[in-house]
Amino acid sequence: MKIVQAIFTAGFAGSERIAAELCNGLAEKHDVLLLVADDCDKDPNRSILSYISPRVQVRRVPKFLRMPRVVLEVLRAKASVYHGHLGRAVGYAKFLPGSIKRVATWHMGRPVETVGLDGVSLISEWQKTLLPSRRGRVEARVIPNWVSEFRKPSLERVAALRAECGFGPDDFVFGFVGRPSPRKKLATALEAFLKWNRPDARFLIVGAGPEVGRHAGFSADDPRIRYLGHRPDALDLYAVMDCLVVPSREEPFGLVAIEAMRAGCRLIVHNSHGLADIAATNPEIDAIDTTNPDELVAALERAYRLRGVAPRYDMTLYAPDARVADVEAFYRDLLTARNRARRKAMP
Numbered sequence: 001m002k003i004v005q006a007i008f009t010a011g012f013a014g015s016e017r018i019a020a021e022l023c024n025g026l027a028e029k030h031d032v033l034l035l036v037a038d039d040c041d042k043d044p045n046r047s048i049l050s051y052i053s054p055r056v057q058v059r060r061v062p063k064f065l066r067m068p069r070v071v072l073e074v075l076r077a078k079a080s081v082y083h084g085h086l087g088r089a090v091g092y093a094k095f096l097p098g099s100i101k102r103v104a105t106w107h108m109g110r111p112v113e114t115v116g117l118d119g120v121s122l123i124s125e126w127q128k129t130l131l132p133s134r135r136g137r138v139e140a141r142v143i144p145n146w147v148s149e150f151r152k153p154s155l156e157r158v159a160a161l162r163a164e165c166g167f168g169p170d171d172f173v174f175g176f177v178g179r180p181s182p183r184k185k186l187a188t189a190l191e192a193f194l195k196w197n198r199p200d201a202r203f204l205i206v207g208a209g210p211e212v213g214r215h216a217g218f219s220a221d222d223p224r225i226r227y228l229g230h231r232p233d234a235l236d237l238y239a240v241m242d243c244l245v246v247p248s249r250e251e252p253f254g255l256v257a258i259e260a261m262r263a264g265c266r267l268i269v270h271n272s273h274g275l276a277d278i279a280a281t282n283p284e285i286d287a288i289d290t291t292n293p294d295e296l297v298a299a300l301e302r303a304y305r306l307r308g309v310a311p312r313y314d315m316t317l318y319a320p321d322a323r324v325a326d327v328e329a330f331y332r333d334l335l336t337a338r339n340r341a342r343r344k345a346m347p
Contacts, residue, residue, distance in 0.1 A: 002033075006082070009037065010047075012050075014107070015105075016048045027055035027056045045230070070095075074096055103120070106130070112140075114138040118138060119334050120138060128142070157239075167226070172243075174204070175205075180208070206230075207234075249291065251274045
């Protein structure tokens with residue numbers, strides 16, 4: 001198959017990671033072209049281009065006249081499938097000819113828009129509630145996000161990272177990974193941590209975002225809280241954490257939870273949306289109402305009391321090869337349906 005993937009964002013977060021891993025996986029068997037914004041690497045440390053396999057062709061598309069440029073690139077590629085990720089890339093699908101199967105991965109938490117699409121890939125079961133009651137012949141399929149295996153750092157490396165953070169070998173470390181923004185509700189977790197007030201507990205924050213100043217203030221006021229900002233070695237830092245806290249109340253999926261599971265961290269998450277779906281098949285995840293300070297304090301205590309006990313997670317749903325194969329099968333099903341419709345229309 002000849003496949004065009006498109007994502008026109010700057011920075012590198014969960015949606016960009018999945019788009020990159022999907023491109024890389026599909027490129028093992030197919031011709032894959034990735035369309036990106038011409039300024040996608042304005043921060044070279046946080047660019048999707050750093051994660052793309054040499055097997056994937058890449059085209060930068062300027063913002064000026066982007067829509068017709070995208071259409072032209074897709075036609076030049078003689079693509080059988082166009083797959084858009086996030087707003088602009090999804091919106092351009094409706095300008096492509098119907099001979100090309102137009103697919104979107106719905107990385108968002110708002111109602112699904114199906115205009116101009118043949119297929120929608122949902123990243124979590126709960127998103128079925130976002131589908132319009134009338135969507136014509138648009139097919140929808142749940143294909144969860146995934147995280148590739150990553151090498152865990154050596155004991156020496158973990159010790160060095162803990163020392164960098166100012167943590168002792170016996171400190172129990174809670175962590176937060178992501179963009180500190182109002183939606184992520186990091187302040188809720190920090191306030192519960194301070195209320196709980198265990199002297200040998202620490203809280204590590206990894207990520208940069210609009211509320212950096214506010215959360216950096218917590219670390220300035222209390223030496224038990226350490227703020228690192230954006231780190232290219234974020235995956236290594238999971239090994240420093242005993243428990244990851246994900247207080248966000250509206251995560252369409254919750255990729256950091258899967259990363260933490262791969263790293264063997266305990267998890268405290270808000271019991272809704274994508275995080276609730278992940279917890280449904282992994283009972284060792286402590287899924288609670290993080291809006292309730294007393295519940296969150298109790299969850300911190302439960303995790304602390306389980307120190308030294310490794311959690312067991314079922315990662316079957318989040319196996320990279322299987323999920324890329326699911327996307328490939330979705331494409332084939334859509335193309336088969338198109339060919340069947342063509343044969344029916346023949347006199």
